[in-house]
Amino acid sequence: MSEIDDLDYKILAILMENANIPYTEIAKKLFVSGGTVHVRMKKLESLGIVKGSHLEVDYEKLGFDITAFLGIYLDKSSLYDIVADQIKNIPEIVAAHYTTGVYSIFVKIVCKDTNHLRQILHDKIQQIDGIQRTETFISLVESVNRPLNIIEEAP
Numbered sequence: 001m002s003e004i005d006d007l008d009y010k011i012l013a014i015l016m017e018n019a020n021i022p023y024t025e026i027a028k029k030l031f032v033s034g035g036t037v038h039v040r041m042k043k044l045e046s047l048g049i050v051k052g053s054h055l056e057v058d059y060e061k062l063g064f065d066i067t068a069f070l071g072i073y074l075d076k077s078s079l080y081d082i083v084a085d086q087i088k089n090i091p092e093i094v095a096a097h098y099t100t101g102v103y104s105i106f107v108k109i110v111c112k113d114t115n116h117l118r119q120i121l122h123d124k125i126q127q128i129d130g131i132q133r134t135e136t137f138i139s140l141v142e143s144v145n146r147p148l149n150i151i152e153e154a155p
Contacts, residue, residue, distance in 0.1 A: 071137075
């Protein structure tokens with residue numbers, strides 16, 4: 001990507017590790033001005049590379065003890081857009097992907113307990129027209145959750 005350079009990659013890498021780090025601290029690490037970091041971030045946002053930032057929360061500490069992954073089989077793949085619009089309305093679904101392979105859609109769902117998961121599956125997800133069936137995988141432990149190392153991957 002010719003629109004971004006090595007400095008842009010370095011700024012992104014730092015912020016991907018810790019989105020709370022001030023631009024002035026990034027600037028000191030990279031030997032540039034805080035204004036340079038600010039301008040570069042505005043450029044990355046305008047290019048659509050940076051889509052915003054988010055707060056990482058430990059859901060278990062808020063009483064959400066179950067993280068599950070759900071493979072969704074559709075009646076027809078042409079129903080994807082309709083089904084995707086419906087699952088966006090289920091707040092417990094925190095991520096959804098249109099996939100190749102066995103499932104049409106693969107989602108990540110966070111629930112308080114197994115009863116809550118069962119309720120979401122039965123009362124919400126399986127009631128959506130176009131969903132043929134689902135397959136649920138409960139996560140026992142998340143071993144890896146990290147940003148991609150874009151410095152090594154940069155062209």
